[in-house]
Amino acid sequence: MIEASLMDFKDKIRKLYIPEKVHYIGVDAYEGEEGLEVRYWFFSYETRDVVMVRVSVKHGERVPSISDIVKPAFMGEWEIADLFGIEIEGRVENFFLSPDSPRAPLLNKKKSEDQAGREMGEK
Amino acid sequence: MKKIKVNQEICTTIPMGSQHVALPEPVKLVFDTENEVVKRVSFDVSYVHRGIEKSLTTMYDFKKAPYVVGRICGICAIAHSIACTVALERSIGIDGEVPDRVRAVRMIGLELDRLQSHFLINGHLAEVCGYENIFMHLWRCREFILDTADMLFGNRVQYDVVCVGGVNRDIDEKTGTRISEALEEIEESIGFMEEVFTRDKTLVKRLEGLGVVSKDKAFEYGLVGPSARASGVKTDCRIEDDWGMYRDFGLEIITMTEGDALARCLVRVLECFESVRMIREALDSTSPGEEIQLRVRDNPKKDAVCRNEAPRGELFYYIRGTGKKIPGRVKIRTPTFANIPILPHVMIGVRYNDVPPLLMSFDPCLSCTGR
Amino acid sequence: MKIFELGKAKSPWILHYNTGSCNGCDIELLAVLTPRYDVERFGMLNKGNPKQADILLITGPVTKRCRERLLNLYLQVPEPKVVVAVGTCSCGGGVFRHMYNVENGVERVIPVDVYVPGCAARPQQIIDGVVKALQILREKGRALEVPPHLKKIVRGREGGIDRESLLEDLRRR
Ligand code: SF4
Numbered sequence: 304m305i306e307a308s309l310m311d312f313k314d315k316i317r318k319l320y321i322p323e324k325v326h327y328i329g330v331d332a333y334e335g336e337e338g339l340e341v342r343y344w345f346f347s348y349e350t351r352d353v354v355m356v357r358v359s360v361k362h363g364e365r366v367p368s369i370s371d372i373v374k375p376a377f378m379g380e381w382e383i384a385d386l387f388g389i390e391i392e393g394r395v396e397n398f399f400l401s402p403d404s405p406r407a408p409l410l411n412k413k414k415s416e417d418q419a420g421r422e423m424g425e426k
Numbered sequence: 427m428k429k430i431k432v433n434q435e436i437c438t439t440i441p442m443g444s445q446h447v448a449l450p451e452p453v454k455l456v457f458d459t460e461n462e463v464v465k466r467v468s469f470d471v472s473y474v475h476r477g478i479e480k481s482l483t484t485m486y487d488f489k490k491a492p493y494v495v496g497r498i499c500g501i502c503a504i505a506h507s508i509a510c511t512v513a514l515e516r517s518i519g520i521d522g523e524v525p526d527r528v529r530a531v532r533m534i535g536l537e538l539d540r541l542q543s544h545f546l547i548n549g550h551l552a553e554v555c556g557y558e559n560i561f562m563h564l565w566r567c568r569e570f571i572l573d574t575a576d577m578l579f580g581n582r583v584q585y586d587v588v589c590v591g592g593v594n595r596d597i598d599e600k601t602g603t604r605i606s607e608a609l610e611e612i613e614e615s616i617g618f619m620e621e622v623f624t625r626d627k628t629l630v631k632r633l634e635g636l637g638v639v640s641k642d643k644a645f646e647y648g649l650v651g652p653s654a655r656a657s658g659v660k661t662d663c664r665i666e667d668d669w670g671m672y673r674d675f676g677l678e679i680i681t682m683t684e685g686d687a688l689a690r691c692l693v694r695v696l697e698c699f700e701s702v703r704m705i706r707e708a709l710d711s712t713s714p715g716e717e718i719q720l721r722v723r724d725n726p727k728k729d730a731v732c733r734n735e736a737p738r739g740e741l742f743y744y745i746r747g748t749g750k751k752i753p754g755r756v757k758i759r760t761p762t763f764a765n766i767p768i769l770p771h772v773m774i775g776v777r778y779n780d781v782p783p784l785l786m787s788f789d790p791c792l793s794c795t796g797r
Numbered sequence: 798m799k800i801f802e803l804g805k806a807k808s809p810w811i812l813h814y815n816t817g818s819c820n821g822c823d824i825e826l827l828a829v830l831t832p833r834y835d836v837e838r839f840g841m842l843n844k845g846n847p848k849q850a851d852i853l854l855i856t857g858p859v860t861k862r863c864r865e866r867l868l869n870l871y872l873q874v875p876e877p878k879v880v881v882a883v884g885t886c887s888c889g890g891g892v893f894r895h896m897y898n899v900e901n902g903v904e905r906v907i908p909v910d911v912y913v914p915g916c917a918a919r920p921q922q923i924i925d926g927v928v929k930a931l932q933i934l935r936e937k938g939r940a941l942e943v944p945p946h947l948k949k950i951v952r953g954r955e956g957g958i959d960r961e962s963l964l965e966d967l968r969r970r
Contacts, residue, residue, distance in 0.1 A: 322645040326661070328733075328742050329759035335746075344742070344759070346733070351666050353731050375648045375767035379759075386479075399475045399796070400898070401861040408480055408897050451815050451823070452863060473862050474817040477896040485895070497892045500821020500917060546824060565831035572828075583821040583917040793820045796860075 305356045312358045316343060317372050319356070324348055330379035332360075332387045334410055341366060341389065343376075360389065368392040437465060440778065451792040455785075462778050467770040474796030479756055487751040488514055488726055492588050498758070499794045500583050501543050504535045505736035507588040509743045510756075512669045514590050516730035517747040520720060524592070526671070527716040530708040531593045533670045534578070535585055536734075537701040537708075541612065542571045543737035544694040547789045548619060551691060554782040555632050560622055567615035574608045577601055592719030602709055609702055616698045623691050633688040637772040637784040640685060647768040650761050651739020652693045653788055657685035663735040675707040687787035694789075726753050736761050738789050760794035808840035809934060811927075812850035812874065816867055817899065818857030821917035822884035826854060829927075834920045836927065847873040852930050855909075858886045858893040859900040871907045877937035879930040882909045883923060885916040892916075 305315055319325060328344035343356040360366055368391055370377040377393065384394035388407030400408070442455045452473035458466040478498055486494050495510045496503040515521040549564030572582045578597055579585040587594050597605075623629060639649065644657035654661055662679045664672040680696045682689040726747030734741045739761030746754040765788050776784060815823050829836045830843055844850060847870050859867060871880070882903045885891035890901035903909050910933050913926035 322642075322648075327648045328740070329757070329763070331744060331755075331757040331759075333746065333755050335754065344731075344744070346666075348661070348666075353733070373648075374646055375764060378763060378767055397472070399472045401472070403861055405897050408477060451820065452817070452866070473866075474815075474857075474860060475862065475898050476817055476858065476860055476893050477898045478893075481893075481896050494892055497819045497821075497886075497916075500819040501824060503819070503821065562832055565828065566833060569828070569831075569833045581917070582919065583825060584819075791820065793818070796817070 305354065312343075312356060313367060313369060313372065316356060316369055319345060319354065320373055325354075327373045327375060328353070330376060330383060332383045332389060332409075334387070339387070339389070341383065343369070362388075363390065365390045365392070442781075453790070453792045455781075457773075457778060457781065459778050464773050464776050464778060464781065467773050469766070469769070471766065471792055471795045474793050476797065478797045479758060482756040483752060483754065488753055489590055489722070491753075491756070492590065493586055495756075495758070496584055496586060498760070498797055499791055501546065501791060502539060502736040502738065502741075502794070503584050503586075504532075504539045504588065505734055505741055506758075507586070508532055508536060508669070509732045509734035509736075509741050510745075511588050511590050512734065513730045513732035513743040513745045514726055514753075516732065517726035517728050517745050517753070518590075518722065518724045519728065520591060520722065520724075521669075523720060525717050525720075527596070527712045527714070528592045528718055529670045530712045531595075531597060531718070532588060533672070533708045534597070534705050535575075535587055535593075536670075537705045538571060538575050538578070539585075540701050540737045541616075541698055542568055542575070544698050545571065545615075545619070547786065548623070548691055548694060551633075551687075551783060551786045552622075552629065554786050555629060557629060560626075560629070563622075564615075564619060567612075567618065570608060570611050570615065574605055574612070577604060577608075589719070591722040592717075594719075596714050596718050597709075598714050602714070605709065606706070609705060613699070613702050616695065616702070619698070620692075620695045623688070623695055630688060633691065633783060633787070634686060636687040636780055637776065637787065638684070638686045639768065639772060641683075643768070643771075644685070647771075648764055649739075649768060650764045651735070651737075651789075652697065653690055653739065653765055655679065655681045656689035656693045658683045661740075663733040663740045667733040669732065669734070671708070671711065672704070675704060675711075677704065687784060690787045690789075725749055725751055736794075738762060738791055738794070739764065758797060760791070760797070762789075762791045762795045765790065766795065808842070809851040809931060810842050810844045810849055811852050811854055812845070812847050812870065813843060813854045813856075814867060814870055816855060816857035816863040816887070816903070817860035817893075818884060818886055822856040822887075825917050825920055826856065826883060826923060829920045829923050834924060836924060839928070839931070841927065848875065850874050851878060851934060852927065853878060853880045854883055854927075855880060855903045855907075856883045856887050857903075858890050859903055859906055861898050861900065864900060864906055867903070867906055877934055877940075879910045879934045879937065880907060881911045881913060881926050881930050883913045883926065884918050885914050888912045888914055 326346040328346050331342045339360050341358045345354045380391045381395050381398040384391040385399045386409045437458045437460055440457045454470040456468045457464050492507040492511050495506040498506050545564050545568040549561045553561035576582050579587045639657045641658045644654050644659050658681050660679055660681050727749045728747050730745050732743045742759035744757040748754040882888050886893050887903045893899045894901050911926045911930045913922050915922050
C-alpha cells in the first residue's frame with residue numbers, strides 16, 4: 304500500500320506504472336471515518352501483488368486525472384466522479400446516473416435513500 | 427484521448443442502440459462515419475446501472491451477498507459469486523480452511539460457466555457475421571452444457587451454488603459419472619466449433635485481420651481475459667490469484683499473437699478444451715461426502731481483495747470489512763469495464779458493416795459494466 | 798378479415814428489450830429461439846423493429862435511464878400488442894427492488910399482460926407465457942376489429958364476432 308497526497312500521487316503512480324510489468328486494475332473511492340479517499344489499484348505481474356495507492360481528498364476538492372499516465376483510467380474516474388460526487392478533471396456529467404437519480408449515491412448520508420424507500424415499501 | 431479532426435459536413439452519424447438486433451443488451455454507440463468508414467465513436471454504457479454496490483452496503487448482509495452479486499450478470503454469475511465469497515472469506519479469515527471438495531465444486535461450476543459463455547459468444551459472433559446456421563448449431567451444443575449444469579446445480583443459468591464458507595450442494599457419485607459422459611459429448615462439440623473457426627473460409631476471411639490489437643497496445647490499455655491473451659499477453663487470474671486448485675492441475679495459459687478478431691475467437695475455443703480438462707481433474711481429485719460447508723461465526727473484519735478469472739477476463743472484488751454484518755464498501759471492477767476503453771481506438775478506420783463482429787469479438791457484457 | 802386474423806395468430810413477431818436485467822433471462826430468451834426449444838414453430842421471429850412487432854418481451858427491473866426508451870418502444874408498437882414481463886425482476890423488482898436506480902418492475906411504466914416469474918425463467922416457462930400472450934393477442938385483435946359503437950349491433954356481444962360462439966348459435970337453432 305502506498306500512501307500519497309493530492310500533490311504527489313501522480314508522481315508516485317508514474318514511478319509505479321510500467322505497462323508491461325504492472326497492470327492497472329481500477330480506481331475506487333471510499334468514505335470512512337477518516338474522510339473521503341481515492342484509491343488506485345494496480346497489479347504487479349512480477350510479484351503477483353495487488354498494490355493500492357491511497358489519496359485522501361476533501362469534499363469538493365479537485366482531483367487531477369491520471370489518464371495521461373494510465374490510458375484506460377478515464378472510465379473509472381468518470382464512474383467515481385458520478386457515484387461519489389468527486390470533482391475529477393475531464394469528467395462527464397451523468398456517465399452512470401440519469402438526471403433524476405439521487406446525486407452521489409455512494410456517499411454516506413444520515414439515512415440512505417434506498418433504505419428510506421425500503422421502509423416505506425414495508426409499511 | 428487524441429482529438430481526431432472530423433469534418434462535420436461530410437460525416438454521417440449512425441446511432442446504434444440502445445435497442446438493436448445485434449445487441450442483446452442496451453448500450454448506445456454513436457458512430458460518425460465518412461463513406462462507411464468510422465471516424466469517431468462515442469458510447470453510453472449506463473443503461474443498466476442499478477446500484478448493486480450500494481445495496482450491498484445497505485440492504486443485504488454478507489451471507490446474502492454471493493446471491494445478489496450473481497445477479498450482476500447472468501452469463502458469468504458464478505464467477506461473481508465466487509469472487510465475492512473468496513474475498514469475504516479472506517476478510518473473515520477462513521480462506522485457508524476451505525475444504526478441497528468445496529474448491530473442486532466451485533471450479534466445476536466456474537468452468538461450466540466458462541464453457542457456456544464461450545459457446546454463447548462465438549455463436550453470437552457467427553450470427554452477427556450473417557452466419558445464422560452456425561449460431562443455431564453452437565447454441566444447440568450449448569444446451570448440453572446447460573443440461574449438465576441443470577443436473578449438477580438445479581438451475582440452468584443462475585446456479586446460486588456458492589455460499590460463504592462452502593457450497594450449497596455436493597455432487598454425488600452417480601451424477602459424477604453422468605457428467606463424465608456428458609463431457610465427452612461437450613468435447614465433441616468443441617471440436618466442431620474449432621473446425622468451424624479454423625476451416626470455414628467465409629468466417630475466417632471475415633474475421634482475419636479485423637481490429638488488430640498489438641501487444642503493446644494491449645498492455646497500454648490494460649486489456650484482460652481472452653482479448654488480452656489473443657494479443658500475446660500471458661495473463662490469467664486463475665494462476666495469478668489461485669483460490670482453487672488450478673496451479674496443482676497445471677492450467678495452461680493459451681495465448682496467440684495475431685490479436686485480431688479471429689484470434690480472440692480461437693483463444694476462446696482452445697480455452698474450452700482446457701476447461702473440460704479442469705472439470706475432469708476436479709471431479710477425479712476429490713470424492714463426495716466430505717464436509718461442504720464451514721460454520722461461519724465471524725463477520726468480515728479485514729480489507730480483502732480477490733481477482734477471479736471470469737469468462738471475459740479479470741474480475742476484481744474489494745471488500746472492506748468493518749466487523750459488522752454489512753461490509754463498509756464493496757468495489758467491483760468487471761472485465762468489460764477494462765476492455766471498453768480500447769474500443770473507440772480499434773474501431774476507427776473500420777468499415778461500418780464490420781463493427782458488429784468487431785464489437786462482439788471483444789465479448790462485451792454491459793450488465794457487468796453497468797452494475 | 799379472416800386472413801388477417803389467421804396471419805396474426807400464426808406469425809406474431811417478437812420485440813425483445815432489456816431494461817437493465819442481469820442477462821440471465823435474455824440468454825434464456827435467445828435459447829428459446831434456438832433448435833432445442835424452437836419457438837419458431839409458432840411462427841415467432843425475433844425482429845429488432847418495434848413497428849413490425851406484436852409481442853413485447855421485456856426483461857429487467859427498468860432502470861431510470863431505460864424508462865423513456867421503454868415507453869417510446871411501447872408507443873411505437875402498433876395495436877394490438879401484448880406485453881410479457883419475463884423474469885422475477887421484471888415482474889416486481891426481484892433482488893433489485895428498492896435499489897436507487899430502478900423502477901421496481903415493468904408494470905410501473907407500461908401495462909403488462911403476462912407475467913413470467915422465475916430467476917432465471919426457464920425456457921419452458923417462457924414458451925408457456927408466450928403462448929398465453931398469443932391468446933390475449935387474438936382477443937385484443939378481435940376487440941379492435943369492431944369499432945366500439947358498433948359492438949352492440951354485432952349480435953350484442955362483448956368483444957365482437959366470435960366464430961365459435963356463432964357456430965354454436967347456429968347449431969342450437
Ligand atoms: S429474473 Fe433473475 S435471472 Fe432473470 S434477469 Fe432478473 S435477475 Fe436476471
